[in-house]
Amino acid sequence: MHLLNLDSFIVITVIKTVVVFAVLMTVLAYLQWVERKVIAHIQVRPGPYRVGPHGLLQPLADVIKLITKEDLIPPHVNKPLYILAPFLAITMALLSISVIPFGPKITVGGYETYMQLADLNIGVLFILAVSSMGVYGIALAGWSSNNKYSLLGGLRSSAQMISYELPMSLAIAAPLLISNTLSLRELVETQTGGIWHWNILHGPFPQVFSFIIFMIAAFAETNRVPFDLPEAENELVAGFHTEYSSMKFASFFMAEYANMITVSCMATLLFLGGWVAPWPAEYGSSYVPVAIFALAGLVALYHGFNPARRRDGFTLPAFGLIFLMIAAVFLLPMVQQWLLPLFWFCAKTGGILFGFIWIRGTLPRFRYDQLMGFTWKFLFPVAMLNLLVTAFLVALRP
């Protein structure tokens, strides 16, 4: 960073912010498309199919619908807090992405910069702090709506988020002990060198239990199935956002998905080695993305030439060619230095996100007392024990 003067630093930061924001918004919109498609295929139906090829323009249509809808404010709500709540939720959800590193230090046009918006040396604590502030959005939405279903949803949500924050923090603390840093970038740098150096498998104590505890707590923190009691529609209509419409409703929706992305990134950075490839480049890990995209392209081409539906004859070959082109881009040496880390980071995060969707498609919802009993009587003691064992082994490490 010392190579830069202040002006170009500001310019680069502005460019990075715009790029990250645009990509994040697109991912938020399309994550919802992916979720609907995956769940549809789990339930043996095609999912969104009408708007654009394979429903690919569905997110765009949804955005237009949500923006142009009438923004109703019911007369019986507490107006200032009712308006504040969705803003709080979306702000806190988007804020945490600013400290997530997507890749290592790269050189663009002679400038060295990190693939990260801000490198805080307390990055992990920042994310914990911001996510603990996110509770207010939901709690206030539930309370200010002045509706019994909303209130119950808000109460459930805040109780659940307070309770699951404890095992989550303890599960985060264990890999931090091994890596001995709070900066997310340095955390990844201690895990370089292949899958055996990732915190989930790396000694003195492999963090498998931490990872599982973290993921369970992450489901509860993001209010996802099987812990989506705050919006259990058969008991609470729509929970805390019953009274919200238009963009205010969309804010809560986007906040939920942004939180999902954040916890997936956190799991990737803390346990799965961030942007580090599973095995070193000299054993050919840099050809994995080429192989994956080329295979995807060939499969799409094959199905395009034997179309199952009427329009597949045009759309699938087009997608196949796009995939083959992406595979070719991964072979260019000048983009490899930043494209490969980005690929591994997105692949790991995407895998976890797919897990989120998969579990939503398969598991039923918990009962509320089971949910609370599970965290206080099982998850919290186990996380504590895991932290103690890790601390002992780290202290004994020569």
Added chain:
Amino acid sequence: MDVILFLVFALIAVVCAINVVVQTHPISSAISLVGVMGSLAVLYLLLGAEFLAAAQVIVYAGAIMVLFVFTIMLLNAGAESKKGKSLMVQLLGVPLLVAFLALMAFYVEHLFPSNTMVHFGGFTGGGVKEIGRALFTTYLLPFEATSILILIAILGAIVLARKEMD
């Protein structure tokens, strides 16, 4: 830049603090208190005490105030009605306020040396490593005493809750 940020967040802190007292509804007061704590965290951050700032947000704004809000929501407390001021407040309120402010100004003037300025970011002991080292060497006894105090408080809470159940 630092001074502007300081002024902005100091102003937010003061306004929120006054709002805590002025608001009639407990929820609005609690949210204003969250505002105070958040802007205090930013002030810590400006001074360079980053760990303290994060701890302030996680512990006070994030955990304690969420419990406050949760309790207020659970009890469904309504807005309080304003009653007429008592005779003592009407007579002694303004003179006492002036006396208090004068005392504060006097002590600030005399206790703190006027030739040293606070520099933004000048505080260097605010990292996680330094605080951890200080807690487990210099301030070990107060640290341990505090943890036992907290343990006693937790046990007390459990005993009280169990009595309620029987």
